[in-house]
Amino acid sequence: MFCTHCGKPNDDSAKFCTSCGAKLDKPEVPAATPAAPATPAATPTPTAVPLPDSVPAPASPTSEAPAVTPAAPTAAAPATSPTASATVSDTSATAASATAFSTAKQPPNKLIIALAAVLAVIVVAGIALFATWKAEMWGGKTLPDPASIVKTTASKDGKSATIKAKDVTEALKLKGINAKTEKVFSGKESGAFLGYDGLKQGQRVSAGTIVTVQESAGPGVPKNTLGKKAEQVVDTLEGMNVPVHYKKVYVSDTKKNPEGTVVATYPAAGTGVQDSEKDKGIYVGVAAKGDGTALPLDVMGKSVDDIKSQLESEGHSVTVEKRFSSKQYVGKVAGADPAPGSSLDSGDDVTLYEGIDATSMKDAFTDSNLPETGGDALLGTTDAADGQWCTNDGQCITIEDHKITEGGSDNSDYNSSYDGYLVACDAIQQAYCSNPNADYLVTQDYGAFELLPHISLTNFWSNGKMYDSNGVHMDDSWPKSGEYHLQDLFLVVPTGANLEGLESKGYFDKDALAAAKKEKAVDTDRPFILWRDPSKYETTTAPYSGTGMNFNPFLPYNGYSGDKSNVVKMKPAPSDANAYYRVESSDPDWDSLPDAEVKGAGKAAKSSSDDSDSKSDSKASAALFKNVADQYRFFSTGNGSAFIDMTVKDDGSFAGEANTADMNSGEPTYKAPRITYPFSGKFSSIKKNSAGGYDLQCDSSSFKWEKDKYTDESGLSPCGAWHWYPAGTPWSSMASGDKVKYALAYGSQMDSSNSDSYKSNLLYDEDAERSAFYPYSQN
Numbered sequence: 001m002f003c004t005h006c007g008k009p010n011d012d013s014a015k016f017c018t019s020c021g022a023k024l025d026k027p028e029v030p031a032a033t034p035a036a037p038a039t040p041a042a043t044p045t046p047t048a049v050p051l052p053d054s055v056p057a058p059a060s061p062t063s064e065a066p067a068v069t070p071a072a073p074t075a076a077a078p079a080t081s082p083t084a085s086a087t088v089s090d091t092s093a094t095a096a097s098a099t100a101f102s103t104a105k106q107p108p109n110k111l112i113i114a115l116a117a118v119l120a121v122i123v124v125a126g127i128a129l130f131a132t133w134k135a136e137m138w139g140g141k142t143l144p145d146p147a148s149i150v151k152t153t154a155s156k157d158g159k160s161a162t163i164k165a166k167d168v169t170e171a172l173k174l175k176g177i178n179a180k181t182e183k184v185f186s187g188k189e190s191g192a193f194l195g196y197d198g199l200k201q202g203q204r205v206s207a208g209t210i211v212t213v214q215e216s217a218g219p220g221v222p223k224n225t226l227g228k229k230a231e232q233v234v235d236t237l238e239g240m241n242v243p244v245h246y247k248k249v250y251v252s253d254t255k256k257n258p259e260g261t262v263v264a265t266y267p268a269a270g271t272g273v274q275d276s277e278k279d280k281g282i283y284v285g286v287a288a289k290g291d292g293t294a295l296p297l298d299v300m301g302k303s304v305d306d307i308k309s310q311l312e313s314e315g316h317s318v319t320v321e322k323r324f325s326s327k328q329y330v331g332k333v334a335g336a337d338p339a340p341g342s343s344l345d346s347g348d349d350v351t352l353y354e355g356i357d358a359t360s361m362k363d364a365f366t367d368s369n370l371p372e373t374g375g376d377a378l379l380g381t382t383d384a385a386d387g388q389w390c391t392n393d394g395q396c397i398t399i400e401d402h403k404i405t406e407g408g409s410d411n412s413d414y415n416s417s418y419d420g421y422l423v424a425c426d427a428i429q430q431a432y433c434s435n436p437n438a439d440y441l442v443t444q445d446y447g448a449f450e451l452l453p454h455i456s457l458t459n460f461w462s463n464g465k466m467y468d469s470n471g472v473h474m475d476d477s478w479p480k481s482g483e484y485h486l487q488d489l490f491l492v493v494p495t496g497a498n499l500e501g502l503e504s505k506g507y508f509d510k511d512a513l514a515a516a517k518k519e520k521a522v523d524t525d526r527p528f529i530l531w532r533d534p535s536k537y538e539t540t541t542a543p544y545s546g547t548g549m550n551f552n553p554f555l556p557y558n559g560y561s562g563d564k565s566n567v568v569k570m571k572p573a574p575s576d577a578n579a580y581y582r583v584e585s586s587d588p589d590w591d592s593l594p595d596a597e598v599k600g601a602g603k604a605a606k607s608s609s610d611d612s613d614s615k616s617d618s619k620a621s622a623a624l625f626k627n628v629a630d631q632y633r634f635f636s637t638g639n640g641s642a643f644i645d646m647t648v649k650d651d652g653s654f655a656g657e658a659n660t661a662d663m664n665s666g667e668p669t670y671k672a673p674r675i676t677y678p679f680s681g682k683f684s685s686i687k688k689n690s691a692g693g694y695d696l697q698c699d700s701s702s703f704k705w706e707k708d709k710y711t712d713e714s715g716l717s718p719c720g721a722w723h724w725y726p727a728g729t730p731w732s733s734m735a736s737g738d739k740v741k742y743a744l745a746y747g748s749q750m751d752s753s754n755s756d757s758y759k760s761n762l763l764y765d766e767d768a769e770r771s772a773f774y775p776y777s778q779n
Contacts, residue, residue, distance in 0.1 A: 151154025165215030185220035187241035220272035243281030272394025358447025380427025437559030447497035633776035635747030720767030
């Protein structure tokens with residue numbers, strides 16, 4: 001039946017509508033009257049049938065079928081049949097009603113409409129949420145492909161320009177992502193973008209996440225290299241794109257330093273390869289059991305007295321000197337010369353360095369027998385700070401004999417023999433600190449001290465020219481005005497120094513100190529140097545008046561003029577990132593050490609292009625060696641008693657002999673029998689230098705020399721970095737030109753000590769004590 005409320009069909013037995021829930025009213029239809037077909041074609045005339053006598057015949061025949069619908073009307077019913085007429089009328093009404101319900105437009109279902117509306121809202125909301133998520137308005141940020149941040153430009157060689165880590169970091173910050181930069185050693189150029197630490201491009205990071213952008217620090221030795229098995233570091237070091245050499249380094253305790261493990265490196269672990277040494281590359285010291293002819297590497301940290309006694313019992317002369325050291329080496333062996341791990345010949349002199357800390361700082365500057373003072377005096381210099389000091393990312397400062405040989409600023413003069421000396425106080429015209437009213441740290445009890453170039457205490461600039469007033473009578477010809485320049489100043493902080501006291505003293509710039517406090521703290525168990533960085537200062541000049549004792553605000557207060565409160569504060573303040581830590585893994589004579597066999601070393605697969613490059617390099621090297629190939633001689637003495645003849649071939653190999661007079665014969669030099677000591681070797685590489693010559697590298701593993709009784713080390717030992725220069729090359733254009741000039745003069749081969757160059761080609765070993773070979777034909 002159909003619902004009279006919504007018009008939906010329902011089961012005849014149902015009492016309520018299954019669609020809208022309305023009560024169903026059942027229509028009444030007479031049982032004796034069958035329903036007529038909806039559209040009969042016609043009404044047939046029935047055949048006459050005899051009726052029983054008991055049944056009276058009707059007055060006139062009628063159809064047994066009910067009246068048809070108005071679409072096909074039939075003859076009117078006779079007036080004598082009221083019942084039939086009523087039945088037809090009721091049935092037609094019912095049929096018409098049913099037809100009307102079935103054909104009329106159905107009213108909407110409110111529940112379905114409501115559900116559809118809710119679904120539509122959900123879809124729209126979902127689209128909106130996805131759109132805002134995609135737009136990174138919520139749900140974190142996506143780490144982009146760096147190539148989409150930094151547009152690469154084609155360089156002259158047609159290759160894409162390198163994406164810089166600083167550009168990626170800046171772009172991330174602009175995107176609203178917290179980012180910082182971490183330097184990592186790699187074979188890529190310094191500053192190049194390496195990747196995200198622990199994350200990948202396209203990865204989503206939540207708000208507040210700090211993304212670490214890895215920046216290439218160029219080639220170097222990672223911090224965690226020491227202690228690993230040598231084969232475990234092969235892949236990492238081979239990826240630095242510099243030569244890697246594995247050498248045996250002798251140890252006495254193979255339990256503490258198992259054979260085959262890395263016990264030393266050059267450069268030191270955590271230090272980068274300098275640009276000038278990329279051809280030299282990286283050296284890896286692999287532990288090997290000491291054979292009794294070496295100074296073991298593991299003397300570090302042992303008793304100074306015990307090692308001294310042991311070496312003296314083996315026939316060595318031993319000297320002990322003080323060096324600032326890390327906490328673990330204070331009062332113990334903190335280094336040696338020759339370096340621990342090196343081979344020793346019988347009778348070699350050895351210097352042991354005893355570690356000291358801040359408690360011995362003043363002792364390191366004190367001379368107890370200074371004639372000028374008649375007793376103890378605090379000197380302005382010390383050897384205790386000599387050595388190499390490096391930051392974690394491989395920037396280094398090297399001090400040798402009180403002078404800077406690596407690092408520092410370009411605006412400081414370290415070339416002169418005296419003015420470049422580093423001093424800790426006003427030791428200008430005397431060797432000791434003279435003014436008790438001055439504010440030099442070396443005279444105080446913090447355990448730290450400053451080092452600054454001697455000349456910076458007395459120089460100034462006027463009209464672009466530097467003037468030095470030290471010991472000079474400044475008459476009217478001297479400038480009356482000028483400026484002071486901010487020059488190098490190094491704060492040396494030994495282990496155990498009172499760093500907090502320096503902070504309380506106000507030694508550091510306040511903003512710089514606040515910035516340092518947000519970084520990783522400096523390791524105070526290790527001595528370190530803090531270099532005053534000119535780039536941290538807005539102003540690096542101050543006025544010079546040209547009258548009397550002027551006040552230079554860039555120097556510690558001298559006690560004579562000005563006010564110490566006006567002294568420029570130190571920038572930066574110390575943190576783990578800017579501290580130059582003492583390098584204590586002293587290097588042995590690497591080239592003199594035997595090669596170590598390491599699995600996988602030097603066997604990295606090469607592409608066809610690499611092979612092609614290698615063949616091309618070999619051809620180029622052969623062409624250069626032809627220019628150097630010749631016969632050479634070097635006089636190691638001035639009287640002809642000893643000389644070395646050497647022949648270099650066009651394949652880079654060389655051979656010759658050292659020739660010396662047997663002075664034990666009793667004959668004069670020109671008559672004495674000659675003794676020869678043959679040698680041979682090969683140059684592993686050759687390249688042009690900027691002076692029109694060539695730089696060569698000796699393959700120390702191929703170098704053989706029968707010199708058991710030949711004690712002169714000059715000429716070609718150790719066989720290291722060589723140079724060849726054409727005739728007339730100025731000494732100033734040569735590597736170690738003064739050293740070559742001295743070697744020639746020592747062998748009486750200089751026409752004039754005042755000449756600017758030499759008359760013929762020169763070939764020499766820069767690493768040897770004296771070396772200067774010139775063309776010489778024995779025919």
